[in-house]
Amino acid sequence: xxxxxxxxxxxxxxxxxxxxxxxxxxxxxxxxxxxxxxxxxxxxxxxxxxxxxxxxxxxxxxxxxxxxxxxxxxxxxxxxxxxxxxxxxxxxxxxxxxxxxxxxxxxxxxxx
Amino acid sequence: xxxxxxxxxxxxxxxxxxxxxxxxxxxxxxxxxxxxxxxxxxxxxxxxxxxxxxxxxxxxxxxxxxxxxxxxxxxxxxxxxxxxxxxxxxxxxxxxxxxxxxxxxxxxxxxxxxxxx
Numbered sequence: 001x002x003x004x005x006x007x008x009x010x011x012x013x014x015x016x017x018x019x020x021x022x023x024x025x026x027x028x029x030x031x032x033x034x035x036x037x038x039x040x041x042x043x044x045x046x047x048x049x050x051x052x053x054x055x056x057x058x059x060x061x062x063x064x065x066x067x068x069x070x071x072x073x074x075x076x077x078x079x080x081x082x083x084x085x086x087x088x089x090x091x092x093x094x095x096x097x098x099x100x101x102x103x104x105x106x107x108x109x110x111x112x
Numbered sequence: 113x114x115x116x117x118x119x120x121x122x123x124x125x126x127x128x129x130x131x132x133x134x135x136x137x138x139x140x141x142x143x144x145x146x147x148x149x150x151x152x153x154x155x156x157x158x159x160x161x162x163x164x165x166x167x168x169x170x171x172x173x174x175x176x177x178x179x180x181x182x183x184x185x186x187x188x189x190x191x192x193x194x195x196x197x198x199x200x201x202x203x204x205x206x207x208x209x210x211x212x213x214x215x216x217x218x219x220x221x222x223x224x225x226x227x228x229x
Contacts, residue, residue: 098167
């Protein structure tokens, strides 16, 4: 079965600093989704990557999928307290809409 | 902006009781999902539903669980004879369909926190 490992497990950064979260798959990915979860709340869709080498940005968040489609990174530039939460990567099991397998999550705290 | 809604937000029940968790997916979506997250653990897939039938289910989704789309808007998860280990956050999600990847994002609701005592 597909496994997604995220690193680091938790991260504390000072406001204004940049950070990167990684998601590594045991198998080639059909696609890769990034979600953000505030503690005890629902998952908010951030971005979806499909092609090897693809990169997408939204506001201060950039996500990349490597050429081999086995690793993705999420980079936040000039972090703000609003970026705090748990970041989850998720991957579909087939090339079409299907169940998602989620990573272990990365808990981000942003200090003032 | 359309969103997935879930009720109740919290549910406390006694072991052995039945609970029904309700979801209203995004209106033009065709695919519906339930996931759960036990405290401190990964989000886990339970079941997917399309065209009024189950598309796929995990090994967690045994005879204790059932799903239904009783009308054009609601999507429910029923848990019969709840157990202590059913305590978790349950998320509903919906997706537009099996087109190209741009149409396949699953949008999640805020969750129902279920506590079985």
